[in-house]
Amino acid sequence: MNRLFQILEAICLIGIMMRPVHAETWVVGSMEGFAPFNYSINGEYSGIDVQILNEAAERIGVTLDHRPLPWKRALLDFETGQLDAVFQLAPTPERFQKWNMVGPLRRTRTVFATLKGSPIQDIRSLSDLDGLVVGVVSGFTYEARFDSYQLLQREASLDDFTNLRKLLLGRSDLIVGGYETLHYVASELNALDKLKFLPTPLAEHARYIGFHRTPEGDDMARRLQAELERMQANRIPPEYLRYYFSR
Structure with a gap:
């Protein structure tokens, strides 16, 4: 009987291991058509800031669901909780007080x-x-x-x-x-x-990505901030971080 239980336990463990792994997804807003930092190229959302954030997110097991919007709408959707984060934000005392300001992504x-x-x-x-x-x-x-x-x-x-x-x-x-x-x-x-x-x-000014001051937002901000700092220290990937961190 013990042998049977061991076999069943092993089968269950294999089944769990074979399940598809779904990456954590964050819904992120930004201003549409803000080249060269975030804009669509042949239907794909790209740009310097998008590449930096996508790379950092991938390294912490996160997929970013980008929502390009008119800037006022992006801020409104973030304020009303429809977005997990919004970038790129200019620094103000009010924003640092009410949001988790992660970065800086670059200087402008x-x-x-x-x-x-x-x-x-x-x-x-x-x-x-x-x-x-x-x-x-x-x-x-x-x-x-x-x-x-x-x-x-x-x-x-x-x-x-x-x-x-x-x-x-x-x-x-x-x-x-x-x-x-x-x-x-x-x-x-x-x-x-x-x-x-x-x-x-x-x-x-430096530019930032903002997260909510909630337990979930605090965790997102902490993880992304740590990865951005590691990328800066290691200067990876060089093709755009060299440009990004030299601004």
């Missing part, structure tokens, strides 16, 4: 850009913007003083592509955004030769 230089024929040569203080129409992306956080500047005339757009198109059409005097993103967008619109990047950046 936020700059002003205008048309080459514009008389605007530089923006060194917020008062230099008085009387000018500045193109921004709706829902974006750029820099605390800039975001709260009451005299600023904003021309809000859904994304950086629309923002640049409005500048080309004369609906704004200059636009603001991450240098790499604006450079990519201008290249895609064949407008690089029409654009002038102003020398003084508005800000330089």
